[in-house]
Amino acid sequence: MRLFRRNPSGRAFAGPPTCLGSLIWNNQTMLAQAKPEPPAKAPSRPRRVVQRFPGRRHPRRGRRRGRPRDANALHPSQASPVRRDETAAMSSVREHYDNHLGPVYAWMVGGETSALARGDAEIGALDVAPRGGGIAVDLGAGFGMHAIALAERGFDVVAVDACSVLLDRLERLGQGRRIRIVRDDMQSFVDHLPGAPELVMCLGDTLTHLPDDSDVEALIEEIAGVMEPGGRFIATFRDYSQRLDGTRRFIPVRSDMDRNMTCFLEYSESHVLVHDILSERRGAEWATRVGAYRKLRLAPARFRSMLIARGFSVEQSSEPAGMVRFSSRLDHPGNPE
CATH class of the missing domain: 2.20.25 (N-terminal domain of TfIIb)
Structure with a gap:
């Protein structure tokens, strides 16, 4: 005998006569037969056709169409994190000194007291003293390592530097001395002269801060054009023309x-x-x-030829740590060879 029952949907179904088997079988069958019908799909909207242009950035992928993806490039999730204090971007000379070297420059050269004593000894070894108008120019003066020594020997010093941090130190250390402090690039030193200088100095490694050889040549031309006859131009720089490996x-x-x-x-x-x-x-x-x-990378031979071409007689010597010194005198002003 078969029993017929109705499920909640109103459909009849048959089940076995046993009570327990009937209950189990009926429950499973009811679940299967009572499964709701899937909803009807909404009518699809017409697909929008987007015209692609070569070179345009895709709004989602962020990659320019038409350019192949670099197969060797790492996914951002694979790249190693970079610490902020380990990165370095190339900056201008002024930015580098204002933000990086200026605050520690006195420490780099052994401290203010030691550096000033060394600068005084270096000026003493050059045997310079006022003989004409008494104006001396210190290009790249920094905190006054040589400018103070020149002032103590009787010069009226024009101290030129682009780093405000170092010039603030010079203002403090040079109080009471005849030092005119100028914050500007060394190529513009002529704009700040009170008269014709008899001595121009550019010591340390300052000359190599100039962009290229033509700027060095232009600086020499400016010096020769404003200097007193018989005036001296003393310069040092590090020789980078030979590569280190x-x-x-x-x-x-x-x-x-x-x-x-x-x-x-x-x-x-x-x-x-x-x-x-x-x-x-x-x-x-x-x-x-x-x-x-x-x-x-200023070659010493190239610099020497620039000086001679502007009427200077030149004495050249080697210094420690790859430095080269040029002591030149303007023997033929306005008559370059």
């Missing part, structure tokens, strides 16, 4: 218990990119800042 490109600057500085040199055809790596202790940890700027 391997670990020789790492140059220790100074180190103590709280600070360490090293330079790394990266050469191109006409310039060297100087990476200044500065690590400082901050409490129990060390923080590292890296800055980079370009210096000119």
Whole structure:
């Protein structure tokens, strides 16, 4: 005998006569037969056709159409995070000194007292003293390592530098001395002269801050054009014309218990990119800042020929740490050879 029952949907179904089997079988069958019908699909809207143009950025993918994807490029999720204090972007000389070197420059050269004593000894070895109008120009004066020594020997000094941090120190250290402080690029020194100088100095590695050889030549021309007859132009710079390779490109600057500085040199055809790596202790940890700027690979022979071409007689000598010194006198003003 078969039993017929009706499920909630109103349909009849048959089940076995046993009670327990009937209940189980009926429940499963009811669930299967009571399954609701799927809703009818809404009519689809017509597909919009978007015209593609080569080179346009796709609004979602963010990649320019028509350009192949770099197969070697890492997905952002695969790239290693870069610490902010380990990155370095090339900056201008002024930016590099204002933001990176200026605050630690006195420390780099051994401290203010030691640097001023060394600068005084260097000026003394050059045997310079006022003989004419008494005006001396210090290009790249910094905090006054040589400008103060010149003023103490009786010169009226025009101290030119582009770094405000260093000039603030010079203003403090040079109080009471005849020093005119000028914040400007060295190419513009003529605009700040009170008269014809008898001495122009550009010591340290300042000349290599100029963009290229033509700027160096223009500076020499300006000096020869305003200098007193028989005046002296004394300059030093580091010779980058010979490439260093391997670990020789790492140059220790100074180190103590709280600070360490090293330079790394990266050469191109006409310039060297100087990476200044500065690590400082901050409490129990060390923080590292890296800055980079370009210096000119000025060849000593090229610089010597520029001086001679503008009427200077030249004496050249080698200094420690790859530095070269040129002591020149304007023997033929306005009559270059």
